[in-house]
Amino acid sequence: MRYCLALDLKDDPALIAEYEKYHERIWPEIDASIRESGITNMEIYRVGNRLFMIMETDATFSFDQKAAADAANPKVQEWETLMWHYQQPLPMAKPGEKWMLMEKIFQL
Incomplete structure (x- = not known):
């Protein structure tokens, strides 16, 4: 399955460069947590301060299970706290919402 998600970075060139x-080399524990959740490929693209993530998953992947595993993993929580220093919610996000699932509107 393929999922596409979006999130914004704080509009600060120095922070974007740090992010x-x-x-360029995510922590090994983060790599492991991504792979163990059933995500088989992940790419993040940026334009300006907008991020676009493409996730390819196998049949075992579940957003709810990933969220529960992440909440129980101190290293993932440390990473998420660090990344939130650079990130900001999309304008239409609900309180506490980070990466927002995008709706496919076209396919050739």
């Missing part, structure tokens, strides 16, 4: 630097 990208972290993603």
Whole structure:
């Protein structure tokens, strides 16, 4: 299955550069938590301060299970807290909502 998600970064070139630097080599525990959840491929693209994530998953993946596993993993929580220093919610996000699932509106 493929999922596409969006999130904004704080519109500050120095913070954006730091965020990208972290993603040149994510922590091994974060890599492991992504793979163990059933995500088989993940890409993040940026334009300006807008991020676009593409996730490819296997049949075992569940957003609810991933969220529960992340909440129970101190290293993931440390990473998420650090990343939130650079990120900000989309204008239409509900309180506490980060990466927002996008709706596919076209396919060729």
